[in-house]
Amino acid sequence: MPSEHSLFNTLQSIGFSLPEGQGGIAAQQTQIQAQLNQLSEALSPLFERAKAKYPEHTDQQLLLGLFTLHHEKQLQQLRTQQPSLLAMQKVIDDSLDKHHAQAFKSPLIAEIWLVMHLWLFVQGQSNIDYSLAYDYANETAELLNPFSSSSSSELRSEWLKSFYAGKETVNQQNSGICYWIKRLLRKSNQ
Numbered sequence: 001m002p003s004e005h006s007l008f009n010t011l012q013s014i015g016f017s018l019p020e021g022q023g024g025i026a027a028q029q030t031q032i033q034a035q036l037n038q039l040s041e042a043l044s045p046l047f048e049r050a051k052a053k054y055p056e057h058t059d060q061q062l063l064l065g066l067f068t069l070h071h072e073k074q075l076q077q078l079r080t081q082q083p084s085l086l087a088m089q090k091v092i093d094d095s096l097d098k099h100h101a102q103a104f105k106s107p108l109i110a111e112i113w114l115v116m117h118l119w120l121f122v123q124g125q126s127n128i129d130y131s132l133a134y135d136y137a138n139e140t141a142e143l144l145n146p147f148s149s150s151s152s153s154e155l156r157s158e159w160l161k162s163f164y165a166g167k168e169t170v171n172q173q174n175s176g177i178c179y180w181i182k183r184l185l186r187k188s189n190q
Contacts, residue, residue: 007047007066008040010059011118014125015169019117019162035107035114043070064126067119071136074112078143081108086146098149109147113155116140117162124166133163 018032043066050062057065078085085106092104116137123133134156141155148155 006051007044008037010047010063011036011040014060014063014122015165016118016121017165019158031110032114035110039111039114039118060122060125063118063122064128067115067122071112071115071119071140074108074115075140075143078108078112081106082143085109089147105147109144112140112144116159120159120163121166124163124168125170127167127170130163134160137163 018029018036047062047066050057050066051059054062085108088106096104120133120137123136137156137159138152141152141159144155145152150158
C-alpha cells in the first residue's frame, strides 16, 4: 500500500501529482500509478536512512539528492543496456501492430520517464536554474527517444511542465496568510 511508504507520503505533501501525458512511454494512468507505487516502495528505505543521517536537511533537499542519485544510476543502466533494449524493441515493433507494441516497454524506460517528472518537479521547487533542468531533460529525452512514440522535444516539454509545476507549488506556498504566519514564527524562534 503506497500510504505506508514515507517517500510516497512526502511526494504527496509537497504537491506532486501524476503527469497527465504519457510521453508515448506509459500506456495509461493506472500504469503510471503502479510505477510510482513501486518506485516509492523501492526508494523509501534509502529516503528514510537519509532522513535519519541528515536530520538538518529538509525533505525537499533529501528528495533532490535521492532523485539525482537515482536518475544518474538509471541513465548509466540505460546506456549499458541500450543496444539490447533497442534490439528487443525492434523485434516487438516488427512483430506486433503499433497499438499492441506500445504495451511492451522496458520497466527501466518507464521508470526513467517517471523519475524525470519527479526530479524536475523537485528541481522546480528547489528553485534550480531552468537551463540546468532543460539540459537534463534534453539529455534524457535524446536517450529515451528511440523507445517513445513522442519526439525528443515533446518528451523534454512534458518533463519541463513538471519543473514549472514544482515552481508553482512554491509560489502558492509563499503567498497568503499561512506564509506570513510561518515567516513570523520562524523569526520569533531565531
